[in-house]
Amino acid sequence: MTCMRSALAVLAMVVILATVGPAPVQAQAPAPPLELYAVSHLFALPTATTTRLFGMGGFVTCIQDDGFGNPAFAGTLEAYHAVGRYSSTDFDSGLKLTGQQASVAIPLQKGRRGLQITGLRLKSDPGVPVGSPPGTPAIGYDEWDMAIHYGQRVGHSWVLGLGLSPVFHNSTDFRLPAPIGQVAHFRTTVEEGYRLGALYQIENGGWAGFVYDKYHEKLTVTGLPIPVRYSSEEIVIGVSQPITERVLGAVEWQQLTTEGNGTKVGDSGFRFGIEAIASDKWTVRLGTNDGAFCAGLGYADSDWSVECAFMRDWNDDSVGAVFGGSDTHQLELTYCW
Numbered sequence: 001m002t003c004m005r006s007a008l009a010v011l012a013m014v015v016i017l018a019t020v021g022p023a024p025v026q027a028q029a030p031a032p033p034l035e036l037y038a039v040s041h042l043f044a045l046p047t048a049t050t051t052r053l054f055g056m057g058g059f060v061t062c063i064q065d066d067g068f069g070n071p072a073f074a075g076t077l078e079a080y081h082a083v084g085r086y087s088s089t090d091f092d093s094g095l096k097l098t099g100q101q102a103s104v105a106i107p108l109q110k111g112r113r114g115l116q117i118t119g120l121r122l123k124s125d126p127g128v129p130v131g132s133p134p135g136t137p138a139i140g141y142d143e144w145d146m147a148i149h150y151g152q153r154v155g156h157s158w159v160l161g162l163g164l165s166p167v168f169h170n171s172t173d174f175r176l177p178a179p180i181g182q183v184a185h186f187r188t189t190v191e192e193g194y195r196l197g198a199l200y201q202i203e204n205g206g207w208a209g210f211v212y213d214k215y216h217e218k219l220t221v222t223g224l225p226i227p228v229r230y231s232s233e234e235i236v237i238g239v240s241q242p243i244t245e246r247v248l249g250a251v252e253w254q255q256l257t258t259e260g261n262g263t264k265v266g267d268s269g270f271r272f273g274i275e276a277i278a279s280d281k282w283t284v285r286l287g288t289n290d291g292a293f294c295a296g297l298g299y300a301d302s303d304w305s306v307e308c309a310f311m312r313d314w315n316d317d318s319v320g321a322v323f324g325g326s327d328t329h330q331l332e333l334t335y336c337w
Contacts, residue, residue, distance in 0.1 A: 036139060036322070038232075038258040038265055040170055042315045043089060043097055044122045045145040046213055046234050046256060051085055051332035055296015055309030056273030057287030059252050061197070061209030062238035066305075066334045067103045068116065070211050071161030072197035074151030077107035077114035081336040089314060092324030095127025097141065116149040126175060130324045137174035137183050144169045151197070163195030165215070185222045191229075192216050206241040219260075230260030238271070246277040267318045285309070292316060307332040 050067045053059040060069040064076060067083035087099040103118040122145075126138035145168050151161035168190035175182050193215030200208040213234035218227045238252030250273050257266030269290025276284050285296035289311060296309035311328040313320060320326075 036172065039319055039322075040097075040122055040141040040143050040172070041232055041258060042256065042267070042318055043099065044143050044170075045118075045120050045147060045165065045168075046232065047254075048101060048118075048120060050083070051307035051309045051330040052275075052283075052285070052296060052298055053273075054311065054330050055285040055287065055294055055298075055307070056250065056275055057252070057271035057294050058289045058311070058314075059238060059240075059250055059271055059273060060254070061211050061236050061252060062199075062207045062240040063248070063250055064207065066105065066336065067101075067118075067332070068149075070197040070199065070209050071116070071149035071163035071195055072151045072159045072199040072209070074105065074114035074116050074149050074161055075153045075159040076111060076151070076199075077105055078110050079107065079336050081105050081334055083332060083334045085330065085332040087328065087330045089326050089328040091127060091319075091326045093127045093130045093322075094125070095139065095323050096125040098123055111153070113152045114150070118145075118147045118149070120145040120147075126173075127323060129322045135176070137176050140173045140175065142171045142173075147195070149195075149197075157201045159199040159201070161195075161197035161199075163197065163213075165190060165193060165195075168193075168215070168217075170217075183222075187220045188217045188230075190215050191218055202241070204242060206239065208239045209237070211236040217260075228261050230258055232256070232258045243274070248275045249273070265318075267315065269317070289314065290317060303336055305334045307334075
């Protein structure tokens, strides 16, 4: 039975590599199927943002909001807030990713220093890559993340931030129908890493923002006696600007790469978005994320806000050829005090 499972694991790797084809960044040498292992990175904590900003295009760096992704915004906190978020991404191949995220923000010194603690869970229903031959293993993902963000003002216009993820567990399973079951298992833990953030406050109410994210990961693969080490890097730069008293516009550029064992994959692109105040309590949003269409709607009163958002074909450049098109829906509830 052990020999059979080992043979199936090798067969699964060969099939997967043949299915994926060339990565967005050229591979330098044969390696495990990094393209599929790194899929969850594109939908988890590295790109996590608020539902409001997801509806504008998925902005991370340059728009102030509860549940922020840029740790520098912790230095602008004026009130406590708690955020709960649910996300669902359905692919044409049958793969379904669901995510839950919760965060609590604490102003240590209002408008000067603050802290945010965020937890994220990403899991999936198994899915088989598009166009796979019969007998190809189904792929499933499971990830746990926790991040601590600290921010502080360092002058009238500048705010700096630091983020750490002390908890990061990522697993990818390749399974065949019973009675065979699991044929390969990838498990990742972070050895070291950090997120740096910076903000420049523009006098007319806009922000210029920057985020740099770097993590070194230890990947354990079924059938390989020695762990493989990979690193993930993210660079994001953006600017937001009020267009009128009731309309906000923003643009952002992001690059996310994962590399190791002679292979490098990644994606980069621009985000464009606008938000319009429709009434005292309602706002509407439109945007694009590297060409993917986004829309959102929000309702807020003095303490509570509810946000929903939609994105078509999120990260399509990286995963569309493998899993097909997708629809992503997000819902978020925020309470401030």
